[in-house]
Amino acid sequence: xxxxxxxxxxxxxxxxxxxxxxxxxxxxxxxxxxxxxxxxxxxxxxxxxxxxxxxxxxxxxxxxxxxxxxxxxxxxxxxxxxxxxxxxxxxxxxxxxxxxxxxxxxxxxxxxxxxxxxxxxxxxxxxxxxxxxxxxxxxxxxxxxxxxxxxxxxxxxxxxxxxxxxxxxxxxxxxxxxxxxxxxxxxxxxxxxxxxxxxxxxxxxxxxxxxxxxxxxxxxxxxxxxxxxxxxxxxxxxxxxxxxxxxxxxxxxxxxxxxxxxxxxxxxxxxxxxxxxxxxxxxxxxxxxxxxxxxxxxxxxxxxxxxxxxxxxxxxxxxxxxxxxxxxxxxxxxxxxxxxxxxxxxxxxxxxxxxxxxxxxxxxxxxxxxxxxxxxxxxxxxxxxxxxxxxxxxxxxxxxxxxxxxxxxxxxxxxxxxxxxxxxxxxxxxxxxxxxxxxxxxxxxxxxxxxxxxxxxxxxxxxxxxxxxxxxxxxxxxxxxxxxxxxxxxxxxxx
Numbered sequence: 001x002x003x004x005x006x007x008x009x010x011x012x013x014x015x016x017x018x019x020x021x022x023x024x025x026x027x028x029x030x031x032x033x034x035x036x037x038x039x040x041x042x043x044x045x046x047x048x049x050x051x052x053x054x055x056x057x058x059x060x061x062x063x064x065x066x067x068x069x070x071x072x073x074x075x076x077x078x079x080x081x082x083x084x085x086x087x088x089x090x091x092x093x094x095x096x097x098x099x100x101x102x103x104x105x106x107x108x109x110x111x112x113x114x115x116x117x118x119x120x121x122x123x124x125x126x127x128x129x130x131x132x133x134x135x136x137x138x139x140x141x142x143x144x145x146x147x148x149x150x151x152x153x154x155x156x157x158x159x160x161x162x163x164x165x166x167x168x169x170x171x172x173x174x175x176x177x178x179x180x181x182x183x184x185x186x187x188x189x190x191x192x193x194x195x196x197x198x199x200x201x202x203x204x205x206x207x208x209x210x211x212x213x214x215x216x217x218x219x220x221x222x223x224x225x226x227x228x229x230x231x232x233x234x235x236x237x238x239x240x241x242x243x244x245x246x247x248x249x250x251x252x253x254x255x256x257x258x259x260x261x262x263x264x265x266x267x268x269x270x271x272x273x274x275x276x277x278x279x280x281x282x283x284x285x286x287x288x289x290x291x292x293x294x295x296x297x298x299x300x301x302x303x304x305x306x307x308x309x310x311x312x313x314x315x316x317x318x319x320x321x322x323x324x325x326x327x328x329x330x331x332x333x334x335x336x337x338x339x340x341x342x343x344x345x346x347x348x349x350x351x352x353x354x355x356x357x358x359x360x361x362x363x364x365x366x367x368x369x370x371x372x373x374x375x376x377x378x379x380x381x382x383x384x385x386x387x388x389x390x391x392x393x394x395x396x397x398x399x400x401x402x403x404x405x406x407x408x409x410x411x412x413x414x415x416x417x418x419x420x421x422x423x424x425x426x427x428x429x430x431x432x433x434x435x436x437x438x439x440x441x442x443x444x445x446x447x448x449x450x451x452x453x454x455x456x457x458x459x460x461x462x463x464x465x466x467x468x469x470x471x472x473x474x475x476x477x478x479x480x481x482x483x484x485x486x487x488x489x490x491x492x493x494x495x
Contacts, residue, residue, distance in 0.1 A: 110286035117282025145216035150240035161229035225272025
């Protein structure tokens with residue numbers, strides 16, 4: 001805890017306090033000199049100084065206000081176009097605008113479209129006979145997981161294995177082509193052995209589980225697939241690490257390594273994982289359970305979602321466009337001379353005629369204009385619903401491609417809008433650079449205003465001193481005048 005000690009010291013006069021003292025002293029002198037010249041010196045000096053610098057102060061105030069408006073408008077434009085791009089990216093990346101595969105039994109077989117893939121004509125029959133599984137093993141229970149058991153080296157080897165009927169023991173093992181992994185155990189506790197196995201990153205993970213009796217067990221888990229069976233052996237046959245060996249007729253297994261087995265359109269296949277992306281074109285399959293019979297795959301078109309997306313895009317575009325157009329209005333726009341803002345406006349205007357789906361079939365729409373999105377005289381967009389619906393019905397894949405994610409279509413609508421947003425935020429040539437420029441100009445104006453304030457204060461001090469001196473002289477003249485008047489009156493009275 002810190003403490004603060006209060007100290008008393010003589011304050012150093014600041015320019016503001018010095019000016020105040022000078023003003024107070026001058027006014028005191030004038031007061032002590034009685035009526036003096038009869039001129040309100042304080043008001044006169046203030047008015048004269050204000051008049052001297054009025055034009056410069058007004059110009060700086062006007063420029064400051066303009067720059068503040070430009071900075072605010074620039075920030076708003078950048079934020080608006082960025083939010084537009086992000087919202088479109090979220091929409092296109094969510095999968096709702098892409099034809100999706102449909103499984104007749106999702107509890108057995110899940111299916112999703114690979115981004116950018118065309119699955120509109122999907123029709124497959126799949127039977128799941130077995131799921132892919134991973135080999136597991138467990139050690140005997142240890143009373144204290146932190147107590148040192150032994151240090152040394154373990155060797156882990158991957159390959160294929162055969163198991164007994166219950167899958168609780170390995171009956172045969174053939175090493176794979178990979179190099180066996182040497183595991184250096186320096187912390188000989190159960191926790192240390194598990195950490196050493198995990199640090200090897202061999203595809204086998206280890207964890208320590210506390211059983212119902214409070215004792216600890218080393219649990220090992222491999223990767224799914226028949227070729228991912230493993231053996232674990234201590235290099236030193238006499239080491240206490242041998243109790244963790246896993247191999248033929250050694251160790252207790254909790255699972256066997258096996259491939260998934262399924263039939264796709266009459267063809268029997270195997271895969272090492274329950275997540276499969278190379279069997280049905282454009283579809284990622286998720287095997288969840290063994291099926292009692294064939295599961296059919298079909299597809300559904302996002303017709304309504306595409307139509308709604310186009311409508312939402314047009315509505316949002318019109319709001320963004322209105323902001324950019326207002327900001328660049330040649331008469332009233334805060335950014336009427338800003339190159340980056342004008343570039344943003346032109347980029348938005350070009351979206352409807354830009355090719356968004358290159359390589360489409362002959363006659364298919366490739367631009368927003370061909371989808372029925374028209375540009376009005378004021379630059380805003382509108383949708384011809386009939387034209388849009390006909391385009392979606394006749395060319396669903398091409399329309400989907402326009403709204404595909406950036407990774408699927410580098411020239412699509414999302415990619416194009418993202419490019420506009422990035423250009424607008426650029427600190428080199430975009431609105432980011434404009435913000436930097438306006439902020440610098442505003443800082444320069446602050447410095448200029450400080451200089452004028454300094455000159456103004458100096459002039460006020462000088463004029464106050466001059467008028468004080470004048471007032472003193474006028475007072476002296478009045479005193480002499482009064483003396484002479486009284487003398488003359490006395491002379492006249494004597495005569």
